[in-house]
Amino acid sequence: MDVTIYEVAKRAGVSIATVSRTLRGTGPVAARTREKVLKAVEELNYTPSRLGVSLAEGRHAANGIVFPDLAGPYYTEVLLGYEEVASELGRSVVILSTKGRSKVGDLVKDLAGRVDGMLIFGHAVPEPLAAELVRLGVRLVFISRDPLPGADTLRSENIASARALAAHLTGHGYERFAFLGAPLTSRDDVDERWQGVKHVLGGAIEAVDTGQYTVDRGFEAARTLLKGRNRPRAIICSDDEVALGALLAAEELGLEVPGDVAVTGWDDIMAARHARPALTTVRQPMRELGARAARALDELITGTRDVPKHLILTTELVIRSSCGHHPQEVRT
Amino acid sequence: MDVTIYEVAKRAGVSIATVSRTLRGTGPVAARTREKVLKAVEELNYTPSRLGVSLAEGRHAANGIVFPDLAGPYYTEVLLGYEEVASELGRSVVILSTKGRSKVGDLVKDLAGRVDGMLIFGHAVPEPLAAELVRLGVRLVFISRDPLPGADTLRSENIASARALAAHLTGHGYERFAFLGAPLTSRDDVDERWQGVKHVLGGAIEAVDTGQYTVDRGFEAARTLLKGRNRPRAIICSDDEVALGALLAAEELGLEVPGDVAVTGWDDIMAARHARPALTTVRQPMRELGARAARALDELITGTRDVPKHLILTTELVIRSSCGHHPQEVRT
DNA sequence: TCCTTTCATGTAAGCGCTTTCATGATCGCG
DNA sequence: CGCGATCATGAAAGCGCTTACATGAAAGGA
Structure with a gap:
């Protein structure tokens, strides 16, 4: 990658401006001149330096x-x-x-x-x-x-789909819920999801912190939650990874999903589709x-x-x- | 992002060489001069242009x-x-x-x-x-x-682990196999996996083409294979995605995995771990x-x-x- | 034939930065 | 005191490319 425009110009017997014009099509070049330039380019295997182009153009592409x-x-x-x-x-x-x-x-x-x-x-x-x-x-x-x-x-969009998800779950007749994966910051996606489900479920849902939105953290928090005295009938998770962790926890504790406890996620990642039971979730585009x-x-x-x-x-x-x-x- | 080294030099009352030396630590700079430069840099919020640096250094970082x-x-x-x-x-x-x-x-x-x-x-x-x-x-x-x-x-490494996988499957007593996801090119990873399992299983395994190594293609090929007259007892898949497709096909046909047909993958992706049954696979680092x-x-x-x-x-x-x-x- | 327009090309000035080399000042040693 | 070494700094030359503008030649129209 050491050939410069100067070498091409010299070999073609033209100026570097003409080489540039030929390659970029930014101005008139006689047919015969054009041939000479393209031939030199091919022989020397010249590719313009991205750095030179970007600096001269003032843009990086x-x-x-x-x-x-x-x-x-x-x-x-x-x-x-x-x-x-x-x-x-x-x-x-x-x-x-x-x-x-x-x-x-x-x-x-x-x-x-x-x-x-x-x-x-x-x-x-x-x-x-x-x-x-x-x-x-x-x-x-x-x-x-x-x-x-x-x-x-x-x-x-988070709020409307979170409401729809919560409404769907109440349609299953569940009355006690947990939101796994409490929001870390206000006004971010997870907070909006939480606000959406809370709007529908009100006092019937409590938020549980996972610290991070990972499978491992979801597993740990869900295990603690499901072993507790106040086991929720459904766990709405901040995202699919946390939900996959919750599925693992239920499995370990011998709980049937959704028979004993329902679990939902968010995102619709591949693993959510292939888990068993397959996760109900919200698909993000x-x-x-x-x-x-x-x-x-x-x-x-x-x-x-x-x-x-x-x-x-x-x-x-x-x-x-x-x-x-x-x-x-x-x-x- | 419009501040150049010239503006910093002017404000600090030194040359651009001194500004460069100060920021890069490439040469001696008097303490008092250094302070003046750093002050100017801070006031102007100067960050060196990546393009300029890369062109001058002759490297892109x-x-x-x-x-x-x-x-x-x-x-x-x-x-x-x-x-x-x-x-x-x-x-x-x-x-x-x-x-x-x-x-x-x-x-x-x-x-x-x-x-x-x-x-x-x-x-x-x-x-x-x-x-x-x-x-x-x-x-x-x-x-x-x-x-x-x-x-x-x-x-x-492919061959040794493929052999180990095939040997493990024979340990389950299976005698009829299929390799789902035939190699597309010779000497690539999948070809080596195929060579490895074929070495152990010989005439007991046949390769089935999927065209691409995706869940969908794996599903289609496995469905065809499992509906055929010569149903294999175990399907060794080129990779986890094809294997996930095979799991879906078995599920659709009402076949138990591994009771009716065993399935293995390759890679150990997240979805392989969360599928049910969880996939036996080879973990790639x-x-x-x-x-x-x-x-x-x-x-x-x-x-x-x-x-x-x-x-x-x-x-x-x-x-x-x-x-x-x-x-x-x-x-x- | 002359004037205007168009085509083709080259020169020169940057784009932003690094660094070599020259120069001046200062310090230390003989 | 003089000389050599060291420190500090600036000028200049690139790194590779784009393009505005100047210039010459050719073509077309009046």
Whole structure:
């Protein structure tokens, strides 16, 4: 990768401006000259340096994405949608995970210096840093976060689907509930889910902290809960991973799901579909989230739009067997 | 992000060389001068342009990764391990998916121009392009691919674990087998798995094509197979996703796993653990693969090593309930 | 034939940063 | 006191590329 435009120009017997014009199609080039240039390019196997192009153009042709941790299918699916659209738009995707990293501020700013804009997940970046990035004029789209002045936000709908989920469970006749995976911050996705189910179930539901939204933490908290004196008839979990943990706990304690205790999740990840019983959950349009984020960012980067936008994508209740028996069981 | 080193230099009343020296610690700077520079940096909120630094240094401080498609937990886990080590080494990670993309060659070369080296999965990149990248001097590590002159390769062990898996199944007394998910290319991971089990089972096993290694394809092929006249007693699957499809097929046909038909997978993804029955599989050290790839690439990039290396990481047979009953069942 | 327009091409100035080398000042040693 | 070494700093040259603007040639129209 050591050939420069100067060598191509010399071999073709033209100026570097003509080489650039030929390759980029930005100006007139005589047919014969064009042939000479393309021949030299081929012989020398020349590919323009991304660095040189980006510096000269003043743009990186790249998008950043910052997430707390890629572990968990939710983030992966969003990344997939994001990368696909970014690539269609001619941009690379540079990733950064912040979990367990020191000097997050430096890492994020370094990333900002490499890309034309960034997608940031919820609270992967602390509030003061988020505000600073906005102030610095970085083009930003936040996912699953309250609207922030100067940046786009994008999230999935939580409250209505949480209400629908809770209503569905009451339709099974259950009267005592627990919400596993209490919200860690206010106004984030999980808090909205909690608010939604609490709206329907009121005093019939209590929130139980898991600390993190992982299978292991879900398992531990559910085991403690199910061994207690006040065992809920149904456990509504913050997300599918916590729900998978709850399924494991029920299994270990010899409890039937949904016969003894119903369990629901959120996200509709692969493992939720393949668990037995298959999890009733709420499907998030994760790829769509990523794709929409990439398009929103494109508008900001190209200057097509400079007024921040706040989008909410719909979610969908997915009824499977973990919440209870249904008169007409369908294949999951 | 518009502040340049010239503005900092002007405000501090020094040259840009002194600003650079101060920030990078590459040469002597008087204490008083240093204070003036740092003050200016703080007041102007200056962060060096990644582009400028990279062009001047002649290095990108970034690693690339090319995969066929991120869908499926296998790739995600590798990416996690890779990104973590790359970040420790002060490098960003730029991702590229090649599935369904036209002009893969251009995309990959563009990526090569943005990074100091790349990790490429198996056959995400066609053979001629792989050879061309090597010829161009790109620092490369391939995962799950036969040794290629001039590049590192890294893979998980397949044959020995496949043999162990097949031997375990014969220990259950089964005599008729199918291998679901026939190899698409020779000498790749799946081919090695097939060779391993065939070595043990010989004429007692036949390979069945799925076309792709997905749940849906596994489901279709397994349904056809299990409805046929020559139903195997055990299905060894190329990977966990195909195996999950086979579980679904058995379920739909009212067959008990492992009572009527045993099923095994490969990878040990989350969904394999949470399926019921939980899948017997072979655990790939996916994160370790990614981490090792990042370290190998670092050696090539820094020039610590310039002789290609070929590594094989061990895999581990994980016995769960899908292969048959065991005298001492353990929690999965 | 002359003038205007269009095509084609090259020169030069950046884009933002790093670093080599030259220079001046100061300090220490003989 | 003079010389050599060390410290501190700035000027200049790139790193690889894009593109505005100037210039010459050719073509077309009056």
